Amino acid sequence: MAPVLASRAHKIDLRDMEIRLQKLIAGTGLASRRKAEELIAAGRVAVNGKVVAEQGMKVDPDRDHVKVDGKHLSGAQPFVYLVLNKPKHVMSTLDDPGGRTTVKDYLHGVSVRVFPVGRLDFDSEGLMLLTNNGDLAQALLHPRYHVPKTYLIKVKGVLPDEEIKQLERGVELEDGMTSPAQVKKVRKAEQNSWLEITIREGRKHQVKRMFESVGHPVIKLMRIRMGPLSLGDLAPGEFRFLTDREANALRELVDQRVASIERGEEPVRRQRKPVRRAGWARSSKIKKSRGRAA
Numbered sequence: 495m496a497p498v499l500a501s502r503a504h505k506i507d508l509r510d511m512e513i514r515l516q517k518l519i520a521g522t523g524l525a526s527r528r529k530a531e532e533l534i535a536a537g538r539v540a541v542n543g544k545v546v547a548e549q550g551m552k553v554d555p556d557r558d559h560v561k562v563d564g565k566h567l568s569g570a571q572p573f574v575y576l577v578l579n580k581p582k583h584v585m586s587t588l589d590d591p592g593g594r595t596t597v598k599d600y601l602h603g604v605s606v607r608v609f610p611v612g613r614l615d616f617d618s619e620g621l622m623l624l625t626n627n628g629d630l631a632q633a634l635l636h637p638r639y640h641v642p643k644t645y646l647i648k649v650k651g652v653l654p655d656e657e658i659k660q661l662e663r664g665v666e667l668e669d670g671m672t673s674p675a676q677v678k679k680v681r682k683a684e685q686n687s688w689l690e691i692t693i694r695e696g697r698k699h700q701v702k703r704m705f706e707s708v709g710h711p712v713i714k715l716m717r718i719r720m721g722p723l724s725l726g727d728l729a730p731g732e733f734r735f736l737t738d739r740e741a742n743a744l745r746e747l748v749d750q751r752v753a754s755i756e757r758g759e760e761p762v763r764r765q766r767k768p769v770r771r772a773g774w775a776r777s778s779k780i781k782k783s784r785g786r787a788a
């Protein structure tokens with residue numbers, strides 16, 4: 495049995511991206527699930543070169559090689575992962591009943607049905623992960639995973655260090671205290687300033703509400719990193735497929751979180767060194783700092 499973690503809202507199977515062998519075979523259209531079980535029972539199915547002796551074996555379609563009657567399983571849809579730089583004034587959903595432009599309108603040439611992992615506000619821009627790997631998407635969105643997301647933001651006014659510390663410790667919002675965050679000063683101008691904030695939650699309008707709570711409304715918001723993924727120099731409206739290394743890093747992130755949750759541990763957070771806060775860079779223009787490192 496796959497371990498199941500309960501959250502207040504829903505239950506989710508968090509074990510790997512594995513599925514039952516008969517489900518994988520059935521998913522290719524080669525046989526029904528029952529017929530697939532018969533194929534397995536008859537010793538006609540091999541995984542990674544070994545004939546399968548048991549029913550219900552779990553396989554990872556991304557990693558395991560499955561053969562039926564000596565032939566590679568074809569028709570299994572490979573997992574696709576891509577990063578889009580969502581422009582401002584675009585819906586982060588696939589459809590909009592109001593007829594507004596959605597992220598789907600930017601996925602030219604992507605024939606596989608991918609869906610967005612999480613949301614960005616209509617007026618926010620930046621990194622959106624889209625995939626057809628539903629289990630990975632669900633796991634990344636699960637509140638217990640704490641996948642760090644970093645936003646580059648422009649806010650009204652200039653925050654003193656005390657307000658920055660307050661945001662880092664947590665602020666009271668109408669839906670409760672926020673978890674610890676990291677805030678980095680980027681630039682200040684006459685009336686506004688630019689900062690980077692990294693949070694591990696995904697509440698609605700969270701970053702905007704956090705800064706609003708300390709009296710500095712957000713004027714511009716761009717997601718620049720999500721877990722091991724960076725926006726890099728992807729222009730607004732452009733997308734790219736993840737490299738194998740990035741896709742593996744995402745899967746490993748999920749695997750590690752699952753393992754630590756199964757061991758009953760809280761997710762490991764890197765110890766922060768005591769902050770020696772650097773000063774603000776002065777500039778009226780922001781050079782978008784979209785570092786590659788997570």
Ligand code: URA
Pocket residue numbers: 613614615616618698699700701702703715
């Ligand atoms: N926080 C917000 O307030 N808006 C977003 O789009 C993302 C995070």
